[in-house]
Amino acid sequence: MAKLVLDLTGLKCPLPVLKTRKALTTLAGGDRLEVRCTDPMALIDIPVLIQQTGDRIEDTTRQDDTIIFVIAKTPLPDCSDER
Template sequence: MSQMLDVKGLNCPLPVLRAKKAMKTVAKGEVLTVEATDPNTMRDMAALCEAAGFTLLSAEEQSGVFVFRIQQAA
């Protein structure tokens, strides 16, 4: 089961902080999908995942929306 987090319209650092908080509720091995509009999230989500031990499964832009799939450590 995966969870969704919509942080569109928020500027950094809020999208990353909210993703970090949301990951606390994601079960081991499960995925959080984050949708953001701040271009800085491309860099910052990768840094969050590396620092926190999450796996960044994908990071892509779809019509101005940045979509991240982050997996909780197993």
């Protein structure tokens, strides 16, 4: 299980969501993504993205002006043909 830290501080909408979506595509099921951003819209946009992707936000915290999301990548269902 890997953990990737994505520092998006200083970036404005829509970049935090776009970069988070791209980073999620590189992760395997069970991996964690820590996203650090300062754009207040991320408090709305990142949860909406995660709802769309089917992944899970494990934690959301604030440190001064920085918002920190810890996102768990949901494993893809096993679609192997078991005949």
